[in-house]
Amino acid sequence: MSKQHSVEKIGGTSMSDYAAVRDNIILHRKGYQRIMVVSAYGGVTNLLLEHKKNGQPGIYGAFAGAEDQRVWREKLTGLRNYLFNINQELFGEGELCKKANDFIGNRLDQTEQTLNDLERVCQHGHFALGDHLMTVREMLASLGEAHSAWNMAELLKRDGVNAQFVDLSGWNTDKHFTLDEGIAKAFADIDLENTLPIATGYAHCSEGLMKTFDRGYSEMVFSRIAVLTDAREAIIHKEFHLSSADPRLVGENNVVPIGRTNYDVADQLANLGMEAIHPKAGKGLRQSDLPLRIMNTFEPDHPGTLITNDYVSESPSVEIIAGRQNVYALEIFEQDMMGSMTEYGREILNIIERFKGDLVSRGNNANTLTYYLSGNLKTIKRIQKAMQEKYPNSEINLNKITIVSAIGSNMKVPGILASMVNALAEAGISVLALQQSMRQVDIQFILADEDYDKAIQSLHAKLIEVHNHGEAICTAE
Numbered sequence: 001m002s003k004q005h006s007v008e009k010i011g012g013t014s015m016s017d018y019a020a021v022r023d024n025i026i027l028h029r030k031g032y033q034r035i036m037v038v039s040a041y042g043g044v045t046n047l048l049l050e051h052k053k054n055g056q057p058g059i060y061g062a063f064a065g066a067e068d069q070r071v072w073r074e075k076l077t078g079l080r081n082y083l084f085n086i087n088q089e090l091f092g093e094g095e096l097c098k099k100a101n102d103f104i105g106n107r108l109d110q111t112e113q114t115l116n117d118l119e120r121v122c123q124h125g126h127f128a129l130g131d132h133l134m135t136v137r138e139m140l141a142s143l144g145e146a147h148s149a150w151n152m153a154e155l156l157k158r159d160g161v162n163a164q165f166v167d168l169s170g171w172n173t174d175k176h177f178t179l180d181e182g183i184a185k186a187f188a189d190i191d192l193e194n195t196l197p198i199a200t201g202y203a204h205c206s207e208g209l210m211k212t213f214d215r216g217y218s219e220m221v222f223s224r225i226a227v228l229t230d231a232r233e234a235i236i237h238k239e240f241h242l243s244s245a246d247p248r249l250v251g252e253n254n255v256v257p258i259g260r261t262n263y264d265v266a267d268q269l270a271n272l273g274m275e276a277i278h279p280k281a282g283k284g285l286r287q288s289d290l291p292l293r294i295m296n297t298f299e300p301d302h303p304g305t306l307i308t309n310d311y312v313s314e315s316p317s318v319e320i321i322a323g324r325q326n327v328y329a330l331e332i333f334e335q336d337m338m339g340s341m342t343e344y345g346r347e348i349l350n351i352i353e354r355f356k357g358d359l360v361s362r363g364n365n366a367n368t369l370t371y372y373l374s375g376n377l378k379t380i381k382r383i384q385k386a387m388q389e390k391y392p393n394s395e396i397n398l399n400k401i402t403i404v405s406a407i408g409s410n411m412k413v414p415g416i417l418a419s420m421v422n423a424l425a426e427a428g429i430s431v432l433a434l435q436q437s438m439r440q441v442d443i444q445f446i447l448a449d450e451d452y453d454k455a456i457q458s459l460h461a462k463l464i465e466v467h468n469h470g471e472a473i474c475t476a477e
Contacts (some may be wrong), residue, residue, distance in 0.1 A: 005033040005192050007226035008235040012039040014297040015148050022160045024300035033192050037203045037222040039181050040144025046139045047079045057217035060140050063134050076406050080108050104147045142169035145200035153198040166197045166372035170204025179205035183228050227288045235293045242294040242305040245321045245460045254465050258305040258319050262409045266307055268442045316413035318463040323404035325452050328380045331370045334394040338366050351386045355379055402452040407442040423462035
């Protein structure tokens with residue numbers, strides 16, 4: 001294989017609209033020479049693991065908690081009904097719906113039996129449930145993508161496409177391959193000129209995807225398939241464009257698709273929790289000089305946003321105004337820190353890592369270190385307590401803040417920082433802190449939590465809405 005085909009990932013929300021996927025993605029472009037990597041249907045992984053936004057436990061959370069065995073069984077029954085209802089909507093009555101139910105139903109039966117057996121084994125003192133939970137999480141995660149990929153392949157075959165289900169989940173396998181070995185083996189004999197592979201976004205591998213990527217695993221699988229099969233382009237189909245800001249905040253008529261940007265910008269977005277692609281998945285594409293395109297499933301004629309290594313806008317530009325809420329500033333002041341900043345920083349990072357804190361950014365001066373952490377307040381207070389125990393004479397403050405960033409592939413223009421600060425001041429917003437790296441791809445403003453919406457709106461109006469965008473590239477004043 002050599003740069004004739006594309007590898008394309010379809011997100012969960014898009015997958016939930018089969019007609020749009022078929023008409024706007026599969027049939028919109030004639031011919032084969034494509035590999036599709038699919039996510040679980042929208043909401044399914046929340047039921048399997050836990051809700052991505054509010055943390056409400058799914059089957060995994062209930063099983064790991066192990067307080068009442070009936071809870072995870074009830075959740076598994078609820079999932080079965082949910083998946084069967086999806087099948088009913090997709091296939092209607094008939095033999096194909098029965099086959100779909102039999103496929104996923106068999107896997108759910110095996111899952112329930114495995115969890116029952118594991119519970120019994122772990123009642124023996126020599127076996128600890130915690131030793132097996134990551135394997136359980138991987139097994140449960142695989143169900144969502146296996147369900148959606150099998151369904152997609154069967155629906156497309158029904159609709160005249162020579163589709164082939166490619167199961168990377170390792171279900172019932174007795175051999176353990178690395179991720180790269182498993183992908184190479186799965187695609188070795190597929191004729192891309194005449195076949196459309198529909199691959200699971202989850203892949204079983206000896207190294208364990210979820211230990212490193214957790215719920216970003218499907219993007220890593222997608223990335224590795226693109227790299228290993230030497231694709232000409234990687235494409236992610238989402239239910240929205242990669243745009244200049246959140247349209248819910250600044251208005252749909254005011255945002256513009258980015259059009260072109262680079263992997264530096266994609267990394268900054270990921271740091272703010274707005275992933276175009278998981279940074280480690282993007283790393284493989286970047287190192288292989290493989291372009292990534294973000295497309296809107298529901299606007300198939302729009303070219304979307306192309307992300308490459310070498311793109312830099314011809315004129316200095318702000319491409320995106322983005323931010324992150326629910327962030328906490330953990331500030332430690334210690335008079336003795338001067339001259340020992342590295343030692344203090346190393347010890348505090350060890351504490352943050354021990355509690356699995358999500359470090360978004362950090363700053364310092366002569367005697368103060370500030371860590372901007374995202375996550376639940378309970379975890380962050382544990383980090384604060386551990387820091388206070390380590391440095392009992394220090395002053396440690398915790399404040400809820402928000403981070404708002406202006407991001408662009410080339411922001412090397414005199415006066416751009418002053419323009420941003422003036423825009424915030426005109427909106428009555430005080431800047432608590434700010435950070436700008438020498439790469440000049442982003443400027444971060446640390447603001448009061450309640451100023452998030454207003455800051456996004458004022459910066460977008462000042463830096464993006466005032467321009468004639470043409471190719472959706474925004475030139476800063």
